[in-house]
Amino acid sequence: xxxxxxPDIHITxxxxxxxxxxxxxxxxxxxxxxxxxxxxxxxLQLLLKYFSGDTLVQGIKGFEAEFKxxxxxxxxRKPSVHWSDAAEYFCAVEGNTGFQKLVFGTGTRLLVSx
Amino acid sequence: xxxxxxxPRHEVTEMGQEVTLRCKPISxxxxxxxxxxxxxxxxxxLIYFNNNVPIDDSGMPEDRFSAKMPNASFSTLKIQPSEPxxxxxxxxxxxxxxxxxxxxxxxxxLSVL
Numbered sequence: 001x002x003x004x005x006x007p008d009i010h011i012t013x014x015x016x017x018x019x020x021x022x023x024x025x026x027x028x029x030x031x032x033x034x035x036x037x038x039x040x041x042x043x044l045q046l047l048l049k050y051f052s053g054d055t056l057v058q059g060i061k062g063f064e065a066e067f068k069x070x071x072x073x074x075x076x077r078k079p080s081v082h083w084s085d086a087a088e089y090f091c092a093v094e095g096n097t098g099f100q101k102l103v104f105g106t107g108t109r110l111l112v113s114x
Numbered sequence: 115x116x117x118x119x120x121x122p123r124h125e126v127t128e129m130g131q132e133v134t135l136r137c138k139p140i141s142x143x144x145x146x147x148x149x150x151x152x153x154x155x156x157x158x159x160l161i162y163f164n165n166n167v168p169i170d171d172s173g174m175p176e177d178r179f180s181a182k183m184p185n186a187s188f189s190t191l192k193i194q195p196s197e198p199x200x201x202x203x204x205x206x207x208x209x210x211x212x213x214x215x216x217x218x219x220x221x222x223x224l225s226v227l
Contacts, residue, residue, distance in 0.1 A: 043218035104157040
């Protein structure tokens with residue numbers, strides 16, 4: 001079964017600085033990969049997804065993520081963080097055959113300092 | 115479209131009471147999911163419906179939990195009797211079909227005293 005690891009529980013970044021959130025997955029083949037964001041008291045919003053093709057995917061709000069098969073990683077990046085980006089970010093993985101559960105990582109809480 | 119709609123947003127109840135959480139999926143979506151989010155266990159899939167039929171309920175914690183989907187536009191998650199350890203945020207999500215992108219509701223925060 002697939003699994004996801006987000007090694008950073010909390011990250012603090014200064015406003016305007018760049019951001020990288022780490023995500024590693026475990027799956028026997030190339031999975032479907034997702035990043036979701038959850039603002040306080042809100043549901044999860046999809047930032048971006050990788051199904052196949054170009055390994056660098058662009059998402060909403062200026063986010064991008066790169067799939068690296070050799071490292072089993074799907075790290076999320078943003079070149080310049082805004083205070084409104086403060087939220088919790090979840091990486092998720094889904095198997096690519098039939099229906100398989102969407103498995104979430106434990107999340108990384110992003111704090112943005114002035 | 116208004117997205118996935120969940121009600122109530124907050125529920126406070128006493129141990130032993132019955133709790134019913136409601137979900138209206140996005141119109142046209144054939145798959146519906148119930149998740150539970152806690153600090154200890156993160157986000158867990160409880161049950162998944164496809165075309166109103168429960169397909170995978172292996173995540174339902176115990177018999178106190180039940181879920182129904184009487185039609186394509188409505189689902190309920192019921193806990194009877196509720197216990198303090200059921201306190202969590204419960205999310206409903208829907209997708210066009212199995213394996214498609216899931217869209218989440220805002221969640222129901224349940225507190226069992």
